[in-house]
Amino acid sequence: MRHKNILVLGGSGFVGSALIGKLSSQGRRVRVATRRYEDGRHLILLPTVELVETDINAPGAIAPLLAGIDAVINLVGVLHGGRGQPYGPGFAQAHVEIPRMIADAARAAGVRRLLHVSALGVTDADPAGLPSMYLRSKAAGEQVIRGTRDIDWTIFRPSIVFGAEDRFTRLFARMAKFLPIIPVARGDAQLQPIWVGDVAHAIAATVDAPWANGRCFELAGPEVTTLGAVVEDVVRWSGRRRLVWNLPDDIGRLQAMALEFAPGPTLMTRDNFATLGVPNVASGPIATELGIDPVAMSAVVPEYLAEDDAVYIPRRVRAGR
Ligand SMILES: NC(=O)c1ccc[n+]([C@@H]2O[C@H](COP(=O)([O-])OP(=O)(O)OC[C@H]3O[C@@H](n4cnc5c(N)ncnc54)[C@H](OP(=O)(O)O)[C@@H]3O)[C@@H](O)[C@H]2O)c1
Numbered sequence: 001m002r003h004k005n006i007l008v009l010g011g012s013g014f015v016g017s018a019l020i021g022k023l024s025s026q027g028r029r030v031r032v033a034t035r036r037y038e039d040g041r042h043l044i045l046l047p048t049v050e051l052v053e054t055d056i057n058a059p060g061a062i063a064p065l066l067a068g069i070d071a072v073i074n075l076v077g078v079l080h081g082g083r084g085q086p087y088g089p090g091f092a093q094a095h096v097e098i099p100r101m102i103a104d105a106a107r108a109a110g111v112r113r114l115l116h117v118s119a120l121g122v123t124d125a126d127p128a129g130l131p132s133m134y135l136r137s138k139a140a141g142e143q144v145i146r147g148t149r150d151i152d153w154t155i156f157r158p159s160i161v162f163g164a165e166d167r168f169t170r171l172f173a174r175m176a177k178f179l180p181i182i183p184v185a186r187g188d189a190q191l192q193p194i195w196v197g198d199v200a201h202a203i204a205a206t207v208d209a210p211w212a213n214g215r216c217f218e219l220a221g222p223e224v225t226t227l228g229a230v231v232e233d234v235v236r237w238s239g240r241r242r243l244v245w246n247l248p249d250d251i252g253r254l255q256a257m258a259l260e261f262a263p264g265p266t267l268m269t270r271d272n273f274a275t276l277g278v279p280n281v282a283s284g285p286i287a288t289e290l291g292i293d294p295v296a297m298s299a300v301v302p303e304y305l306a307e308d309d310a311v312y313i314p315r316r317v318r319a320g321r
Contacts, residue, residue, distance in 0.1 A: 003070035003113055003207050007031045009056055009102060010075030012040035014165050015117065015158075018200040019073070024048045026204060033065055057093065062105040071113035071207055072106050074099060079134065080266050086140075087133035088271075095137035096144060103148040112152050115203060116145045120159040120192075120218055121278040132274035142216070154212045156203060158219040159280045162297055163196030164304040169297075171267070172234045173305050176242050182235065185255050185268065186276035187228030187246025192220035195295040202290045211289060220282035221294045227276065230297070237302040 004027075011020050011032040023030050024046040034040040037053040044051050054061050056076075066072070076098045081090025099116060106114055119138045122130070127139030145153050162169050175182050202219055206212035228246045235242045247255060256273040260266065286292055 001070075001208060003028070005029045005031070005068050005070045006207065007033070007065055007069045007072045007111075008075065009033050009062075009065075009072065009098070010077060010117075011073070012036075012043065013075065014163065014167070015161060015196060015199055016075045017043065017165065018163065018196045019075070019203055020049060021046060022200040022204040023207070028207075031065060031069065056098065056101070062101055063109065066105060066109040066111055069109070069111055071115065072102060072111060073115045073117075073203065073207075074102050075117050077117065077119075077138075079272060080269055081133060081137065081271075083133070083271075086128060087137040091133050091137035095134075095141040099141040099144045103145055103151060107148060107150050112150065113207070114145065114148075114151050114153045115156070115206065116142070116153060117156045117158065117203070118142050118216075120157045120220060120280050120282065121275065122157055124216075131277055132271045134271055134275045135278065152210075152213040154206050154214075155216040156199070156219055157216060158199050159192040159194050159221065159282065161196050161199055162193045162301060164300075166196070168193075169230075169234050169301050169305070172231045173238045176235045176238050176240045179242065181243045181245050182231060183245045183247050183255060184228050184231050185247050185252030185273055186249070187226060187231070187244070187252075189227040189276040190224060190279040190281050191227060191230065192224050192281045193230065193297055194219050194221040195297075195300060198292050198294050201292055202286075205290055205292075209289075217287050217290065218282040218284075220280075220286065222296050224281050233297065234301065234305070237298075237305045239306075 006023055006028050012034040020030050020043055029048045031050045032040055032043055033052050033054050033056055035055050040051045043049050056062050076094050078090055078094040082088030121135050122139045127136045130136045142155055160168055199219055232244045253273055256268045256270050260269040
C-alpha cells in the first residue's frame with residue numbers, strides 16, 4: 001500500500017529536516033507538527049509540506065493532526081530530560097508519554113502505520129538494566145510502540161548521526177576554533193556514526209514496506225570508531241592542529257557535571273556521560289533490504305566543515321536545541 005499522506009512529529013529538527021526533504025521528493029504530502037512555527041519555517045520551502053504549530057503534549061492535540069493521514073513517523077527526542085528514577089520528567093514525556101499518545105491516537109483514528117525512532121544502545125532486554133535515563137526512557141518508548149495493538153510499527157535505532165546541521169561534529173569544530181586543547185570526556189566511547197542522509201533514506205524506504213512491519217532496524221555507518229578519534233578527525237578536517245585530550249573517566253565525569261550546571265545551552269550532562277559508557281555499535285551490517293551503502297564521515301564532513309566560517313550556526317543551535 002502506498003502511504004501518501006504522512007504526519008511527522010519531531011520533524012523540525014536535524015533528522016526530520018533531511019527525512020522530510022526525502023519524503024517530499026518521493027511525492028508524498030507531509031504534515032509536520034512543531035511547537036514553534038519559526039523552528040520549522042525552513043521546511044515550508046519544500047513542495048508538499050504543511051507545517052502546523054501545535055503542542056502535541058496537550059491532551060487531544062494529536063487527533064486533529066491525523067485527519068487524512070496514512071502513516072505517522074515519530075522523531076521526538078531529547079538529550080537532556082532532568083533527573084529521576086527510572087528517568088527524569090523530560091525523558092518520560094518525550095520518549096515514553098509522547099509515543100504512547102501517538103500510538104493511542106493513531107489507533108483510535110485507524111492509522112495503522114507507525115514508524116518510530118529510538119537509539120542504538122537500547123536492547124530488547126529489561127530497560128532497568130540500562131545505565132542512563134536516556135537509554136532507559138528510549139527503551140520504555142519502544143515497549144509502548146511494540147505493545148500497541150492494531151499498529152504496523154517499525155523501529156529504528158540510529159548510532160550518532162552526522163551531517164551539516166548536526167550538533168556533534170559542529171560542536172567540536174567550533175571548539176577547535178577557539179581552544180588550543182580539546183578535552184573530551186569518554187574519548188574511548190565506541191561509536192559507529194551514520195550520515196543523516198542514510199537515516200532519512202532508511203526511514204523513507206520502509207514507509208510502504210510490509211517487510212518492515214514489526215521490525216527494529218539498527219542504523220550505523222561503515223566504520224566503528226571512538227569519540228576521541230572522531231574529534232581528532234574533525235579538528236584535522238577543520239584545517240587546524242589542536243591537542244585532543246581524552247580525559248580520564250573521573251575527570252570526564254566531573255566535566256560532565258560542570259557542564260550540566262553551566263549557564264546557557266547544555267552541552268553535556270552526567271546522563272550523557274553514562275550513555276557513552278555503552279558501545280554505540282551495531283550488532284551486524286545494516287539490513288540489506290534498506291538499500292543503503294552507508295557513507296563514511298570522511299566522505300562528507302570535510303566538505304561541509306570547509307564551507308564553515310566563523311558565523312556558521314546550525315539552525316538547531318539557533319533554535320536553542
Ligand atoms: N541526532 C542523533 O545523533 C541521534 C542519534 C540517535 C537517535 N536519535 C533520535 O532521532 C530523533 C531525531 O533526532 P534529532 O537529532 O533530529 O533531534 P532534534 O534536532 O533535537 O529534534 C528533536 C525534535 O523533537 C521535538 N521535541 C523534543 N521534545 C519535545 C517535546 N517535549 N514535545 C514535543 N516535541 C518535542 C522537537 O520538536 P519542536 O519542533 O516542537 O521543538 C524537535 O523537532 C530523536 O528521537 C533522537 O533521539 C538522534
